[in-house]
Amino acid sequence: MAAAARAADLEVDVCILGAGVIGLCTALALLRADAGLRVALLDQSTPCAGATGAGQGYLWMAHRSPSSPLWQFAQRSKQMWQVLLATVPQLTPAALEWQAAGSMLLASTAEDEELLHQRLQLLRSAGLADARLAPAAMVRQLEPALSRGAAESALLVDSDVQLNGRAAAAALLQACKTFGNRFVPLFNESVSSLVLPGTSRRVEAVQTEARRIGATLGVVVALGAWSGPFLAAQLADGRWAHAIQPRRGVLLEMPLPPGMAPLQRGLMEVGYAKHYSLDSRRASGGWPDIDAHSHVSVADITFTACTSASGSLLIGSSREFAGFDSSAPEAIVQLIMQRAIEFLPALAAVNRWQIAVRAGPRPYAAAGFPMVGAVPGVPGLLLAAGHEGSGLLLAPATAAVICEQLLGCSSGLDAAVVDSLRVKVVQD
Ligand SMILES: Cc1cc2nc3c(=O)[nH]c(=O)nc-3n(C[C@H](O)[C@H](O)[C@H](O)COP(=O)(O)OP(=O)(O)OC[C@H]3O[C@@H](n4cnc5c(N)ncnc54)[C@H](O)[C@@H]3O)c2cc1C
Numbered sequence: 127m128a129a130a131a132r133a134a135d136l137e138v139d140v141c142i143l144g145a146g147v148i149g150l151c152t153a154l155a156l157l158r159a160d161a162g163l164r165v166a167l168l169d170q171s172t173p174c175a176g177a178t179g180a181g182q183g184y185l186w187m188a189h190r191s192p193s194s195p196l197w198q199f200a201q202r203s204k205q206m207w208q209v210l211l212a213t214v215p216q217l218t219p220a221a222l223e224w225q226a227a228g229s230m231l232l233a234s235t236a237e238d239e240e241l242l243h244q245r246l247q248l249l250r251s252a253g254l255a256d257a258r259l260a261p262a263a264m265v266r267q268l269e270p271a272l273s274r275g276a277a278e279s280a281l282l283v284d285s286d287v288q289l290n291g292r293a294a295a296a297a298l299l300q301a302c303k304t305f306g307n308r309f310v311p312l313f314n315e316s317v318s319s320l321v322l323p324g325t326s327r328r329v330e331a332v333q334t335e336a337r338r339i340g341a342t343l344g345v346v347v348a349l350g351a352w353s354g355p356f357l358a359a360q361l362a363d364g365r366w367a368h369a370i371q372p373r374r375g376v377l378l379e380m381p382l383p384p385g386m387a388p389l390q391r392g393l394m395e396v397g398y399a400k401h402y403s404l405d406s407r408r409a410s411g412g413w414p415d416i417d418a419h420s421h422v423s424v425a426d427i428t429f430t431a432c433t434s435a436s437g438s439l440l441i442g443s444s445r446e447f448a449g450f451d452s453s454a455p456e457a458i459v460q461l462i463m464q465r466a467i468e469f470l471p472a473l474a475a476v477n478r479w480q481i482a483v484r485a486g487p488r489p490y491a492a493a494g495f496p497m498v499g500a501v502p503g504v505p506g507l508l509l510a511a512g513h514e515g516s517g518l519l520l521a522p523a524t525a526a527v528i529c530e531q532l533l534g535c536s537s538g539l540d541a542a543v544v545d546s547l548r549v550k551v552v553q554d
Contacts, residue, residue, distance in 0.1 A: 133336040138166040138310060140532065141332055141341040142348055143317050143356075145169035146178040147291060147521045148510050149348035150298035154214070155525035157305045159535050164308050166339055168332070170316035173295040176350045177517060180486025181291035182377055182430060182442055184392055185519045188229040188245075188283040192252030195546035196495060200516065202539055203523035204287075210522060216301040222289045223435035229286035230260075230269065230391045232277045232429075232469065238396045242281045245396070249283070256284045270387040276469040281396070288392050288432060291518050312339075320345065320360045320507065329506035344532055346508045347501075351450070351487035353511035361504065365551040370497070370512045372487030376444045376454040378462055379482040382437065386472035389439070392432040393469070425458050429465045441466045441473070445488070445515075454485040488514045496520060498527045498547040508532070509549045 140156055142149045145167050153167045169175065185204050190197055210217045211224065233239040242259060249257040258281070265280045266272060302309045312334070321331040321338065331340040347353050354370030357363070382388055430442040444458050459481065467473045491497060491512025501507040510528055513520050526537035527544055537544065 133315075135338045135340070136166060136310065137340040137342070138164045139341065139343040140164075140346060141166045141168060141339050141344075142346045143168050143332065144176070144348035144350060144352070144511075145173040145295075145299075145311070145313065146176045146348065146350050147181075147295055147298070147518055148350070148513065148524055149173075149346070150295055150302065151521035151525040152346055152348060152510060152528050153302050153309065154298055155522070155529050156532070157302060157309055158214075159529045159533055163343075163533075164310065165302075165305075166310040166312055166341070167302065168312045168315055168317055168334065168339070170314070172313050173299055174292050176352070177375070177486040177488050178291050178295050178350075180375060180377055180484040181518050182432065182440055183223075183288045183291050183294075183518055184229070184286070184394075184430075184432070185288060186229050186283070186286040186392070186394075187254055188231050188249070188257070188281060188286055189394060189396075192248050192254075195543045196516075197252065198540060198543050199523050199547070200519055202526075202537075203520045206522035206526065207287075207289075207519075214301050216297050216304065217294075218297075221293060221297040221300075223293045224287060224289050225432075225435060226285075226287050227432065228282060228284040228391045230265070230393050231281040231396045232265075232272070232393060233279050233281075233396050234276050235278070239279050241396050242279060246281055249281075254283060254285075256282075258282050269389060269391065269393065271389060271470050271472060272393075273469060273471045282391070286392065289518065290435060293435075294518065317356075322360075322504070327504055329504060341506070344506045344508055346510055346528055346532075348510045350511060350513075350517070351489040353489065353509060357501070357509070361501075363551060369492050369551050371447070371490055371492075372450050373490035373514065374444070374446050374448045374451070374454075375442070375486055375488050375515065376458050376462060377440060377442045377484045378459065378466075379434070379484065380439050380441065380473075380476050380480050382433075382439055383472045383475040385475075386470070388437070389431055389433045393430065395429045395469070397428050425461060427458075427461045427465050429469050431466060431470060439473075447490075450487060452485050452487065454483045459483055489517065490514050493550065495546055496524065497549045498524050499531055499544070499549050501549050 233242045265277045319333045351372035358366035425444045425446040496512040530537040
């Protein structure tokens with residue numbers, strides 16, 4: 127392999143590793159928070175090369191648990207997206223393909239219906255006043271494409287929204303670029319190591335194949351699912367590889383079949399909510415053997431569907447521990463389609479060649495929470511990773527926590543919430 131061409135070394139205040147939605151939001155928040163700050167954003171590829179490019183884009187509260195500390199984190203982040211839309215000229219609803227479509231959680235069995243009732247009470251008591259139940263007749267009136275039987279009732283939240291992850295990443299990058307030479311995007315450049323000189327182990331810089339990038343204030347690891355293996359190698363602590371790891375997700379994009387009524391809302395079967403419990407890893411094949419890269423676990427498939435801003439259908443999704451293999455096995459595509467056809471029978475008319483497949487590594491955190499903040503024992507090193515299936519929603523609040531820790535500006539979150547995100551290496 128040819129050696130990378132040597133580029134000029136750089137000095138910045140903060141170097142962010144990874145230009146997914148977390149790295150991009152963090153860069154923008156830092157640039158906006160401190161007019162003197164110089165921020166580098168480094169990616170081995172281009173923005174959207176990881177999970178961000180595959181995500182469905184639901185910014186939802188309907189399937190979340192109000193008893194979790196993540197509830198306030200998610201609520202705050204959703205509000206922050208609205209503030210970003212109102213205050214950053216590049217982040218327009220059109221640029222983000224923002225759709226205030228609302229959400230619909232579907233119950234197809236008596237057990238599911240019971241879950242919906244419980245969920246409604248929880249959401250209402252947490253202050254989500256627009257959460258309401260719809261009986262079968264109303265569900266079919268709202269979404270005529272749904273099959274009889276697949277949706278006996280539904281929980282609706284009108285205030286839930288969605289965006290397009292790729293479009294959001296592009297707009298965030300545009301917004302960062304307005305800061306001129308205070309923003310240093312470095313794409314197609316991979317970080318090879320952290321520079322941790324002496325016994326203090328304070329991070330001074332990062333080393334790429336091409337140069338040294340000094341970071342006087344700090345280095346933020348926002349490498350998504352790659353954060354675990356990266357920290358394991360850099361800190362010589364194998365537990366990191368278990369703490370954050372890839373959980374592959376596959377999403378299908380296809381045209382609306384002839385005769386099918388367009389979907390008005392984002393849809394999700396109520397069983398999806400289980401992914402927000404610690405037990406969910408068992409449903410996606412148990413604890414993965416991360417050393418065996420050929421290992422492909424049993425996939426967990428749950429039905430989700432929405433109409434994109436361009437009018438195509440986005441149908442999801444799968445969850446598997448399959449290492450960093452970003453290909454989508456044909457068997458998974460077929461399983462997602464089979465499940466979707468149970469809900470939307472008209473999809474049986476879609477030909478395989480009409481389906482575009484997206485796959486990405488959701489950054490799964492073994493602790494069940496994203497990790498955002500200082501890495502213990504390594505001054506100058508911060509982590510912002512492990513958002514699994516919620517990174518598009520949680521990016522603005524994540525960025526606010528990093529700003530709070532680096533610059534001292536308030537994130538607006540309760541201390542208990544910030545504490546629940548504290549960086550810790552855990553092993554099951
Ligand atoms: C199918 C699917 C559906 C989803 N649906 C939703 C949804 O509806 N709502 C929601 O909120 N979230 C959703 N998500 C989750 C969301 O996409 C992720 O949580 C989020 O994108 C994670 O962002 P990130 O920036 O942490 O990671 P990534 O987007 O993976 O970014 C990490 C970056 O690090 C770079 N990198 C890796 N190694 C190196 C290196 N050595 N040097 C330099 N750069 C490196 C990669 O190239 C990559 O660009 C979904 C995900 C999937 C897969």
